[in-house]
Amino acid sequence: MKTTVITAALTGLIASAQAQYFSITAVRSGSPIHLQNIEAAGERLSVGGNAATYCPSDLQSRGFCPNTTQDTNFLGGRGGLALGAEVPGGQSVYIDATCGAVMYTQAHSIFQPNTSITGGWARQEGESFGLLTWEGSGAFAGHMGFLACKAEDGSYEMYVDIGVAPPGDCIGFDAITANQTGPAAWQYM
Numbered sequence: 001m002k003t004t005v006i007t008a009a010l011t012g013l014i015a016s017a018q019a020q021y022f023s024i025t026a027v028r029s030g031s032p033i034h035l036q037n038i039e040a041a042g043e044r045l046s047v048g049g050n051a052a053t054y055c056p057s058d059l060q061s062r063g064f065c066p067n068t069t070q071d072t073n074f075l076g077g078r079g080g081l082a083l084g085a086e087v088p089g090g091q092s093v094y095i096d097a098t099c100g101a102v103m104y105t106q107a108h109s110i111f112q113p114n115t116s117i118t119g120g121w122a123r124q125e126g127e128s129f130g131l132l133t134w135e136g137s138g139a140f141a142g143h144m145g146f147l148a149c150k151a152e153d154g155s156y157e158m159y160v161d162i163g164v165a166p167p168g169d170c171i172g173f174d175a176i177t178a179n180q181t182g183p184a185a186w187q188y189m
């Protein structure tokens with residue numbers, strides 16, 4: 001198991017009091033994914049569907065769990081990207097470099113496959129929303145953009161376009177962001 005220096009850097013980012021949380025929404029008019037939120041479940045990001053979250057019952061009873069009915073939210077978007085999770089150590093987002101699938105680390109684990117990409121994210125702020133982009137570098141230079149690819153169960157999984165055709169039928173989309181006040185979950189499952 002190889003760990004990455006970038007994960008450690010992201011963990012530092014999460015500890016920052018200045019952290020700005022944001023949600024992500026897919027935009028592709030005339031498609032089934034238009035205005036669907038990006039959600040974290042099963043260690044990967046999907047376009048639409050529901051987040052899978054967890055908060056230990058002892059923290060629940062003490063009122064420490066985020067009390068939101070909100071969607072998955074995120075932190076960063078400048079180089080790296082992380083989930084808006086309270087769990088110590090955070091949960092970082094990474095890209096499977098074999099297919100472009102957008103995944104995230106389990107709580108309490110910094111493990112990512114050694115064939116993963118952690119950088120390339122950028123976020124620009126507009127007047128009423130932000131725009132999140134991803135662009136490859138090194139072996140992936142010249143590749144960019146997001147894809148929602150239909151899985152066998154009919155859900156849409158999120159990929160970045162690394163120049164490898166992901167499985168299933170894919171729809172390109174833009175990703176807009178909306179600021180949020182805090183993490184949406186203790187941890188994502």
Ligand SMILES: *[C@@H]1O[C@H](CO)[C@@H](O)[C@H](O)[C@H]1NC(C)=O
Pocket residue numbers: 063067
């Ligand atoms: C959570 O939010 C709901 C709706 O705003 C509110 O009714 C409830 O009392 C809140 N619970 C806690 C533990 O703050």
Ligand SMILES: *[C@@H]1O[C@H](CO)[C@@H](O)[C@H](O)[C@H]1NC(C)=O
Pocket residue numbers: 001114115
């Ligand atoms: C990734 O890990 C596998 C198994 O541990 C190893 O065989 C492979 O050489 C590694 N690849 C790189 C690029 O480090």
Ligand SMILES: *[C@@H]1O[C@H](CO)[C@@H](O)[C@H](O)[C@H]1NC(C)=O
Pocket residue numbers: 020125126127128129130179
């Ligand atoms: C979102 O938050 C950032 C950082 O605090 C701020 O610069 C930006 O203007 C906010 N965006 C919107 C649309 O309010």
